[in-house]
Amino acid sequence: MATDYKSIVNDLETGEHAFAPIYRRMDIDRDMMNLVQYVMMDSQSPPQPVGDIVNVTLNMPSYMATNILTDIGSASEQVVVESRDPEFDTHYVEDLIRAMLDSANEKNKKLGWQTLNTFTDGQLGIRGRATRRILFRKGKDGKLITDIANWDTRFVTHLLGSNGLKMAAYHIKRAKDLLEAQYGVVVNGTMGDLLDVWHETGNEVWIEGNKVFEQGHDYGFTPVVHEIVALGSGGILLDLNNKSAEGESIFFMIRSIVPELNRLASIMQTLNLKAAKTPMQYESKEGGRATPPDYPEMGDMVPVESGGGVKPINYGDAQRSAAIAQQTLLSSFEAGGITATELGLLGQPSASGVALLIAGEGRDRIFTPRLRAKGNLNAATAKMAIKQTIQAFGKGSIEVGIEG
Numbered sequence: 001m002a003t004d005y006k007s008i009v010n011d012l013e014t015g016e017h018a019f020a021p022i023y024r025r026m027d028i029d030r031d032m033m034n035l036v037q038y039v040m041m042d043s044q045s046p047p048q049p050v051g052d053i054v055n056v057t058l059n060m061p062s063y064m065a066t067n068i069l070t071d072i073g074s075a076s077e078q079v080v081v082e083s084r085d086p087e088f089d090t091h092y093v094e095d096l097i098r099a100m101l102d103s104a105n106e107k108n109k110k111l112g113w114q115t116l117n118t119f120t121d122g123q124l125g126i127r128g129r130a131t132r133r134i135l136f137r138k139g140k141d142g143k144l145i146t147d148i149a150n151w152d153t154r155f156v157t158h159l160l161g162s163n164g165l166k167m168a169a170y171h172i173k174r175a176k177d178l179l180e181a182q183y184g185v186v187v188n189g190t191m192g193d194l195l196d197v198w199h200e201t202g203n204e205v206w207i208e209g210n211k212v213f214e215q216g217h218d219y220g221f222t223p224v225v226h227e228i229v230a231l232g233s234g235g236i237l238l239d240l241n242n243k244s245a246e247g248e249s250i251f252f253m254i255r256s257i258v259p260e261l262n263r264l265a266s267i268m269q270t271l272n273l274k275a276a277k278t279p280m281q282y283e284s285k286e287g288g289r290a291t292p293p294d295y296p297e298m299g300d301m302v303p304v305e306s307g308g309g310v311k312p313i314n315y316g317d318a319q320r321s322a323a324i325a326q327q328t329l330l331s332s333f334e335a336g337g338i339t340a341t342e343l344g345l346l347g348q349p350s351a352s353g354v355a356l357l358i359a360g361e362g363r364d365r366i367f368t369p370r371l372r373a374k375g376n377l378n379a380a381t382a383k384m385a386i387k388q389t390i391q392a393f394g395k396g397s398i399e400v401g402i403e404g
Contacts, residue, residue: 021244128247
């Protein structure tokens with residue numbers, strides 16, 4: 001019986017012990033990175049937006065992410081091949097790997113895609129994992145086709161087997177014209193649903209829920225490499241509901257702090273504006289409306305009877321409480337992310353040598369797992385590319401690299 005990969009992918013995408021909680025976490029991190037407008041919500045079920053609030057969205061997570069991804073991308077990379085044979089010159093293999101990756105990058109740039117390392121840096125930073133589909137093969141002209149596709153792991157599912165990836169699937173929306181041109185199908189609407197499944201013996205393509213393409217391959221393995229950042233408790237504590245804590249992003253220790261900072265900033269800005277344009281109370285013998293508004297908005301004039309009116313209940317000094325909360329939340333943000341000094345914020349006092357050393361160690365805990373994952377992914381990419389090239393050409397010489 002043929003394997004129903006479409007149903008398998010659907011179960012993995014929606015399963016609470018599979019990829020569904022990971023996707024929800026990734027969506028939260030994406031919104032923080034993109035500075036999606038914060039809206040203060042009340043405590044009802046379901047929560048409702050709080051009215052008459054000046055909602056503030058702080059740029060701290062995006063600024064932090066930009067700095068971290070820039071630093072990861074600026075790390076120098078070396079290609080080193082080791083051999084048990086002391087007479088074997090590994091420089092030829094190292095040059096081959098560089099030429100293969102350069103050729104794949106050139107191909108991707110012509111298609112308007114990001115280069116391999118740039119895309120991977122973003123994936124490992126914001127998604128906490130990275131995936132590439134690799135298809136090195138001989139073209140009709142006898143030349144090597146260096147085909148490495150970046151997959152956004154928000155739309156990737158996979159199954160593991162005894163020999164690595166048993167199956168990997170990419171489920172994403174694509175433009176109508178691209179799908180129709182590539183697969184000769186008719187797509188209703190401007191975007192179409194694409195499911196690209198690769199397994200150990202073949203490939204299936206589904207568009208809008210219909211299988212439109214199927215072929216076998218002779219690689220002997222699933223031509224996909226996948227790497228997860230070794231950060232988070234998901235790979236250590238094997239509870240069924242702990243899947244979302246595996247392969248954490250750079251935001252994992254500040255994910256709950258950022259909304260509270262936005263809430264605090266919104267409250268403080270609302271208080272500032274209400275102090276500048278405070279609601280007024282007009283007392284008269286005739287009184288005013290029988291039923292006053294629940295809460296006056298900024299600049300409202302509320303009529304009341306003389307000696308009457310509505311007075312606020314004193315819950316303490318809001319400004320002092322806000323200052324204490326701000327200090328606590330910022331300390332938590334810096335403990336879980338990077339400090340104000342590292343972010344380069346103006347107005348911060350100069351840090352001591354010891355403080356800078358501690359800050360550097362803090363950056364290492366964010367950078368090191370991602371640099372290690374990036375190295376592992378590039379090594380796996382090189383191994384698979386070489387293996388596929390040998391399968392396609394056997395012994396002999398090949399031409400690979402960038403023209404120029």
